[in-house]
Amino acid sequence: MPTSENGSPPPVYREIAEELREQIRSGRYADGDRLPGENVIMERHGVARATARQALSVLINEGLAVAVRGSGVYVRLFRPIRRHGARRLSRELWGNGRAIWQTDTDGEDRGYDVDRLRVEEGTARDHVARVLGLTEGEGVLLRSRRYLVDGRPVQTALSHLPLALVGDEPRFRDGDTGPGGIYARLAERGLAPARFTEEIRGRMPTPEETEALGLTPGTPVLEVARTALTADHRPVEFNEITMDGSAYVLQYDFEA
Amino acid sequence: MPTSENGSPPPVYREIAEELREQIRSGRYADGDRLPGENVIMERHGVARATARQALSVLINEGLAVAVRGSGVYVRLFRPIRRHGARRLSRELWGNGRAIWQTDTDGEDRGYDVDRLRVEEGTARDHVARVLGLTEGEGVLLRSRRYLVDGRPVQTALSHLPLALVGDEPRFRDGDTGPGGIYARLAERGLAPARFTEEIRGRMPTPEETEALGLTPGTPVLEVARTALTADHRPVEFNEITMDGSAYVLQYDFEA
DNA sequence: CAGTGGTCTAGACCACGAC
């Protein structure tokens, strides 16, 4: 039973953090506003530097604030991109603007870029091989890339395609895979994806992901593992997608 | 440009953290194993206590380790529950009187419990009112609860039902809403949910959520906002679900 | 340049768990 019914008073740094958190919630500090810094907190609460830092680190690790070296600590904003799972139903339901989380113009007028594109051959790891129905050590074509919106990295993706399916067709290895992308190329070979399965998980980023996505402390990632299958249930692609949790809202629509 | 190409050497605490992280990855320390404590790190690396603590806090905030007071720091495990998006809500399931929660895992034998059940009337917040198509200040029935698996809290849910739809029918206010639950009761009133929309977001927990779910530092939550609509697009329920990110994998299946 | 956050030291006392 961690942190349950605690008779003892909360530590000082938590009380300071709670005070600031409350002021953020109440609107006393708004998005992008500068919060009291270490020195101000030390003076106002009569605590040592480390204690003031610890209080601020609570808010930072909650994703409520970001520290900017040499400048200050600021309230953080949440203006996510909306990613639709199944597009089919979403239009009619959400064209009326009744989403829970407001998104920045729902994808209009943004600068989209792709970055760090890499294509190579390799062997699938255990769990990928299982998902794709491959035998141990069978080859896959790996396509990795990073996506940016308005210059900000928001997502990385690593796509796995069985070599047995793509052969040496150059289109699969090009940076530009042509109109319709990979899925259209698969369709031309009689391997059109008909169904998708997405598994989603939330976790803290690895240092590599922190670098690749430019994440600040207190930002989790959303990991989406997507499998594409043909109409006869043959897996043709497995895609590992890692998204900046502060940049995305995922949406899925489905029938009862 | 945050933390980009950095010529300067990484701080000591990061190097210590990286060393431990690598040992965890390589299997040198497995799930549940005890990691070197503050004192060991101080001695081995010749650093002050605060520096050793900072190194450990990196791993803890990454969700790789948990600290247990008076005992030690341990490698953390990830054994999630699978939550199916579409399948679990199928008409067939709640038509048979099976509760949604029971289908939440892949049929394993686990101990399921519901806790902190609360039913009350209230008014919907702005964004909830918008989603449910309510006028300002219109009443809703609020049903909140906490779910536990094997005694461990893993999820909280807050369901909103427009009072105009549920009337004073007692079944909606009972702890046990009868076979098929809320959705079956709505169906009996000609308000059978036909479609669902789920919006998913990953973020760090609030202190309240940390308490309710017994979360350790470095654990994000998955927040699912679900709207249930009738066949003619009338919203009948809005449910705010918060899940322990270390306890769940969400799965959605859909067609191209 | 002054002010900010980032790192680090060398202590101290406490609450808690395991033995």
Add this chain to the structure above:
DNA sequence: TCGTGGTCTAGACCACTGT
């Protein structure tokens, strides 16, 4: 009781931002 992690002090030097 002893070792553990949790909190806190009172300094220090550094890197960086802003003017």
